[in-house]
Amino acid sequence: MMMMMMMMMMMMIVSAVVDVYLWGRYPVVIEASNSGGNKALCLFNIYVQNDQCTSPPKPPGAKDLLCLPVTRADYMRGGYQQCGITCETGHSPSIPGPHLHTCGPSGNWDPENKFVPYRLSPCGSKSRR
Secondary structure: OHHHHHHHHHHHHHHHOOOOOOOEEEEEEEEEEOOOOOEEEEEEEEEEOOOOOOOOOOOOOEEEEEEEOOOHHHHHHHOOEEEEEEEOOOEEEOOOOOOOEEEOOOOOOOHHHOOOOOOOOOEEEOOOO
């Protein structure tokens, strides 16, 4: 009974919402109660995505670009994707950065710069000093 009331309440809330949301995470808190004094609280996040972690392009000079999970179904189940590169022999990433790049539930590789296409560092030849 309580679950049905919460679902009905949520349907009313969803059908009444006409706001437009930008990309990002929006926490939602719903409280339901009945005439018997029972109360329940439901907390969850809604993620508005521009993308669903599309793999970044293979950078110049990279030998391989490996992204996991490989399938869309695995990504949807886990909510995270990671990519990394290997450079050709005698080359290394030109710009220091993480070995693994992570895209989370927000659907963005770089949430701080979500409007800029995400690029991995190109590989450049190693120089001897």
